[in-house]
Amino acid sequence: MTGNLLHPLPDARGGEVFETLLARPGVRVERIVSHGQATPEEAPYCQPHDEWVLLLAGQARLWIEGEGEIALAPGDRRLIPAGTAHRVTWTAPDEPTVWLALHFGEEEG
């Protein structure tokens, strides 16, 4: 429950690192560390729950169905409504990118 979300960071060059920071009824708080990864074009995410993302560090681009591709810098946030396909199309290749993700009303299991 304590500790810094930006220092030190896990090495994500070999794959994104997902960590649930805490969970409460109705919401799960997750940190995601990326390092150059992108979501495969043929396999977008599409969850049955609302998700809110906030970029904490690094640089990314996110494609959201019906909205197109957007660039995200630290401090940028975005609500991804339930059932909306989305993909990370790019994350900075030369530095870690850190996301805070809130998953609302997620189903158990």
Place this chain on the structure above:
Amino acid sequence: MTGNLLHPLPDARGGEVFETLLARPGVRVERIVSHGQATPEEAPYCQPHDEWVLLLAGQARLWIEGEGEIALAPGDRRLIPAGTAHRVTWTAPDEPTVWLALHFGEEEG
């Protein structure tokens, strides 16, 4: 639901600025901008719900009952359990300090 949480910032020199970014069953997401303020020693906060804070920018010190005073830098986070008295004892006087606060299981209004 979009926009950057760090730029531009409201001028908080005359008083802290609280903004609810979004609310869902079980959680309310709030941004707080401080600029030199502290919580009066005789009037600590003490809510009946868990709160999680993440410092996004600036510098702060937080006193938590039973834990003492802790310094917070960007990326630092802290869970403040329900019923635990706490106070912001200091925020940087020369720059804005930006908090993300999650209020869990808050009672309705």
